[in-house]
Amino acid sequence: xxxxxxxxxAPARSRYKxxxxxxxxxxxxxxxxxxxxxxxxxxxxxxxxxxxHEMKPEYYTWKVSTHNEVDCANCHIGSGVKNYAKAKxxxxxxxxxxxxNTYTAPIQMPKEIPNSACxxxxxxxxxxxxxxxxxIIPHDKHLNKDIKCVQCHSGVAHGKVSERNVTFKSDYxxxxxxxxxxxxxxxKFRSPKMEDxxxxxxxxxxxxxxxxxxxxxxxxxxxKQTSFKTENHGKLAEKDVRKCNSCHQFMSEEEIKDLQDLxxxxxxxxxxxxxxxxxxxxxxxxxxxxxKKCHTTRPKSxxxxxxxxxxxxxxxxxxxxxTCHDYQKTGFNKTSxxxxxxxxxxxxxxxxxxxxxxxxxxxxxxPSDRCYTxxxxxxxxxxxxx
Numbered sequence: 001x002x003x004x005x006x007x008x009x010a011p012a013r014s015r016y017k018x019x020x021x022x023x024x025x026x027x028x029x030x031x032x033x034x035x036x037x038x039x040x041x042x043x044x045x046x047x048x049x050x051x052x053h054e055m056k057p058e059y060y061t062w063k064v065s066t067h068n069e070v071d072c073a074n075c076h077i078g079s080g081v082k083n084y085a086k087a088k089x090x091x092x093x094x095x096x097x098x099x100x101n102t103y104t105a106p107i108q109m110p111k112e113i114p115n116s117a118c119x120x121x122x123x124x125x126x127x128x129x130x131x132x133x134x135x136i137i138p139h140d141k142h143l144n145k146d147i148k149c150v151q152c153h154s155g156v157a158h159g160k161v162s163e164r165n166v167t168f169k170s171d172y173x174x175x176x177x178x179x180x181x182x183x184x185x186x187x188k189f190r191s192p193k194m195e196d197x198x199x200x201x202x203x204x205x206x207x208x209x210x211x212x213x214x215x216x217x218x219x220x221x222x223x224k225q226t227s228f229k230t231e232n233h234g235k236l237a238e239k240d241v242r243k244c245n246s247c248h249q250f251m252s253e254e255e256i257k258d259l260q261d262l263x264x265x266x267x268x269x270x271x272x273x274x275x276x277x278x279x280x281x282x283x284x285x286x287x288x289x290x291x292k293k294c295h296t297t298r299p300k301s302x303x304x305x306x307x308x309x310x311x312x313x314x315x316x317x318x319x320x321x322x323t324c325h326d327y328q329k330t331g332f333n334k335t336s337x338x339x340x341x342x343x344x345x346x347x348x349x350x351x352x353x354x355x356x357x358x359x360x361x362x363x364x365x366x367p368s369d370r371c372y373t374x375x376x377x378x379x380x381x382x383x384x385x386x
Contacts, residue, residue, distance in 0.1 A: 054103065054107060054167075054169070054172060055107070056172050056175035057158075057161045057166065057167040057172075057175050057180075057183075058107065058158050058161065058167075059175075060175050060176060060177055060179060060180030061157070061158045061159050061161055061180045061183055061184055062157050062158060063177060063180055064177060064180045064181045064184050065156065065157045065158070065159075065184055065190075066156065067156060067157045070121070074117065074120065075113050075117045075118075075157070076113070107162060107167065108162055112148060112150045113149070113150050114148075115143070115148060115149050118149040118153075124139045124140050124143045125140055134214050134215040134216045134218065135213060135214065135215075136212070136213050136214065136215060137213070145204070147200075151196075151200070152192040152196065153191075153192070155189045155190045155191070156190055156191075159183050159184045159186075159189040159190055160189045161183055164183075164189065166183065194250065197213065198250050208250065218247075222236060234281060234320075234323060237281035237284065237285070238280070238281045241259075241279060241280070241281045241284045242259065242276075244281075244284070245259050245284065245288075248288055248290055248291070249288070251288070251290035252287075252288040252289045252290050252291075253289040253290075254287075254289050256284075256287055256288055257287075258277065258279050258283065258284075258287055259277060259279055259284070260277070261275075261276050261277055281323070282319065282322050282323045285323055285324075286324075286326070295323060295324040296324065325338060325339060325340065326339050326340070327339060327340045327341060342376075343375075343376035343379060344376065344379055366384055367380050367381070367384050
C-alpha cells in the first residue's frame with residue numbers, strides 16, 4: 001500500500017525570508033516611483049527652467065511679465081499624456097545638447113503655442129476685456145477667422161528676446177530680474193504693433209480706416225487748433241517728422257521707404273555703428289501720398305497774377321516753396337509737374353549744352369518763338385535780347 005504524502009507547510013524561517021524580500025522590493029518600487037514623480041514635478045516647474053544657463057533670458061522676462069503666475073509647462077507642453085511624455089523625452093535631448101554644448105542659440109520655439117493653451121485661462125466667447133484707450137479688438141471675430149493668438153501676442157511673456165538678438169551665450173551671466181524688467185519695459189515688444197494689424201487687414205481685404213479699430217478719431221490736441229493745417233503742421237513736422245510718420249505712414253497709398261532703417265543689430269554687425277536716416281519734412285511730404293493730396297493742389301494764393309510775384313515770395317522763404325516744389329524733377333519730387341527748372345533752367349553759359357539738347361540747334365544764334373514752347377520767355381529774354 002502506497003504511503004500517503006502530505007504537503008507540509010514551509011518552515012517558518014523560509015516564510016520569513018520570502019516576506020522580507022517582498023517587503024524590500026515593494027519599498028524600492030514605491031521609492032522609485034516617488035522619486036520619479038518628484039523628479040517629473042520638479043522638472044516641470046518654472047523655477048527649474050532658470051537652472052539651465054541658456055534659459056535665463058526667457059525665465060527672467062517671464063518672471064516680470066503679466067503671465068508670471070502661469071507655469072511654463074502650461075503653455076509649452078500640450079495637454080495629454082502623449083505630449084507630456086514627448087516633452088520629457090525631448091528634455092533628454094536638450095540635456096545632451098547642453099552637456100556637449102551643441103545647442104542652438106538664440107533658442108527658438110520649434111512650433112507656435114496653440115490657441116488651446118491660451119484658452120485654458122481665456123474664454124474668447126465671453127471675453128469682455130479690451131485694451132486700454134479706444135481700441136476695438138473683437139477677439140471672438142478674430143478667432144472665427146482662424147487668427148492664432150500668438151500672431152498678435154507673441155511677446156506677452158518674453159518680450160521677443162530671441163528676435164531682438166539679446167540672448168547671446170556670452171551674456172547669460174548678466175541676466176537677472178533687473179535686466180528682465182528692462183527688456184519687458186518697452187510695450188512695442190510685448191503688445192501687437194499697428195503695423196501688424198494693418199498688414200493683416202490689407203492681406204485679408206479688411207478696412208484699414210481709423211474707425212475700424214478706434215472708437216474716436218485719435219486726433220492729437222495739436223491737430224485740433226484752427227491754425228494747424230494752414231500754419232503749424234509744417235513747423236511741427238520739421239521738429240520730428242518720424243512722429244508724424246508713426247500715424248501718417250498708414251494713410252499713404254504707397255510705402256514710405258525713405259524713413260525705414262535697417263534693424264539696429266544688423267547695422268551694428270555690418271558697420272559697427274547705428275544710424276537713423278535723416279529725412280526732412282519737405283522730402284517726406286513729397287513721398288507720402290496722404291500729404292501729396294494737399295501739396296499737389298494749387299493753393300488759393302497761387303491765383304491770377306501770382307507768377308509775376310512768386311519770385312519775391314520765394315526769396316523770403318524758399319523752404320516753404322520747396323515743401324511742394326523742387327528745383328528739378330529728381331529725387332523725392334519725381335512725380336511733381338511743376339519744378340523750378342520748368343521755367344528757370346540752370347545757366348548754360350560756357351557749357352556745350354547744344355550736344356544734349358533734344359532739338360538740333362545747329363546755326364541757332366538766338367531764341368525764337370519755338371524755344372518758348374518749352375522755355376520761360378521772360379527769363380530767357382532777360383539775357384537774350386531780340
